[in-house]
Amino acid sequence: MLPLPLAALVSLTITYKLEKASERFLVLIGPALSSLAEGCPWPCMPIIASLWAQKVKRWNDFLVFSASRTVFHHxxxxxxxxxxxxxxxxxxxxxxxxxxxxxxxxxxxxxxxxxxxxxxxxxxxxxxxxxxxxxxRDIMFMTEEIVSLLMSSVRDIASSVFSRQKLKTTKFGLLYGQVSLGAAMEHVKLAASLGASLVWLSGGLSLVQSLIKETLPSFISSHSPDHDRGEPEGIAAMLEGYALAYFVVLCGTFAWGVDSASLASKRRSKVLGSHLEFLASAVDGKISLGCNYATSRSYIVWFVSLMVGCTQKWVLDVDADVLKRLSYGLMRWNKEELAMALLGLGCVGAMSAAAELFIEIGA
Structure with a gap:
């Protein structure tokens, strides 16, 4: 079942007598065979592993582990x-x-x-x-899967945390017990950190840019989460938006850094500008979003908040008109301080918009 060149190499190497003098050849040949077999059709690597496991007993764990890896290739x-x-x-x-x-x-x-x-x-x-x-082989599908798993994990977190709490109604609304929301957000941050690490590890800069330019807008535009899971109304949706914002900002910092001096900042300007244009269009009502309103609103608010608080140099990469539209949308959501902070970090062109916004708030 092995391709002929691979079978010949196995036949030659497996006849080596195990002596200290020849062991150095095995150290070189073993990884070479493993890499070669991984690129061959299934089940070449398991066959080689079974043959070599009989020859070199102490390599048994390594060979079994290597054989199991090939399934991810196919x-x-x-x-x-x-x-x-x-x-x-x-x-x-x-x-x-x-x-x-x-x-x-x-x-x-x-x-x-x-x-x-x-x-x-x-x-x-x-x-x-x-x-x-x-x-x-195909890493481009990874972003969709990681985002989907992140959202599923957030809903599981919300269900797990809040299902154990006895909700009480007060004149200020629902009370979620002892720091339940804070505990849930810490778990959500952990999930988002893992998701960002997996994206960066799997595909580096190209996968991060694909996530922000293509996957995320498509996901927000079409995502329709299942809310019949027992968690308090709106909480899971809010946590989903927070998770997405933390996830995207962390992916961006891995790819571009947080200052304006890195070489990656040139790529950042185009990708980030496109994404904030999408968010501004969503706030303006020019784009119909398929996801829950609380999720999209939470994502936009938290993304801007994280950018203002942690990656202020990013704001300089964004066109002043986009910042103005986004800020006016935030003001309509009663987020005046955040809107002013966003414009205050913008370029010179955003100053007039900031002055106009300040006058409107004062009035």
Whole structure:
């Protein structure tokens, strides 16, 4: 079942007598065979692994692990399942006792090796993804899957946190118990941080730019979340918007940095300008958004807030007219301070708009 050149190489190398003098050749040939087999049709690597495992017993774990990696090279579904396990383990949403506590320890803390009788120890989702992400042929679909998994995780967080709280009605509205909203937002930030890290790790600058220019506008325009999950009305939608904003800003900082001196800042101007033009059109009502109103509003408000608070140099890259339209939309949402702060960080062309806005607020 092996291609002839690969079969010939295996036949030659597997006959080597295991001596210290020849072991250095095995160190070179082993990784070469592994890389070659990964590019060949399924199941070349499992066949090679089974042959070599009989020859070099101490390499058994490595060979079994290498063979398991090849499925990610041939199956997009396997990649999606691996991404999902990264989210569930990090957030502690998995029923498995191994990952029930969540955090970075659950994501990266379990290495592979025969520490248990009868087989390998569990391989942590993050370690496995670090080893296999270079084998993924089509990375462009990754952004859609990561955003979808992020939104699903946020709804699970909202359902998990608020389902345990007894809601009380006061004259100020709903009271969500002891710091429930704060706890939920911390979990959401963790999920967004993981999502941004996965995007940057998987595709770097090109994938981040594809996310902001194409995937995110399409997602916001067409996304229709399921709200029948038991969480308080509007809370899950608000958290979704917050998660998206934190996720996108973090992706941008990975790709472009936060200052105006980096080489990547030249690319930032075009991509960020296009995205804020989309947001301004949404605020103006020129674009019909398919997602929940609370989600889109929360995303826009939090994205601008994070940009004003953390990446102020980005604002200089945006056209003054776009900043003006976005600021007037924020003012209609009773976010006058945020609107003024956005214009205050803009270029000289935004100063007149800031003065007009200040006069309108004073009036």
């Amino acid at each position: 199956s997009s579904d396997a990649v999606v399942q691996r991404l999902k396990s990264c989210f569930t383990s990090t957030l502690g949403l998995s029923p498995s006792s191994i990952y029930s506590n969540g955090g970075v320890g659950a994501l990266l803390g379990h290495v592979f090796g025969s520490h248990f009788s009868g087989g390998m120890s569990p391989v942590s989702p993050g370690i496995l993804y670090l080893r296999v992400h270079r084998s993924i």
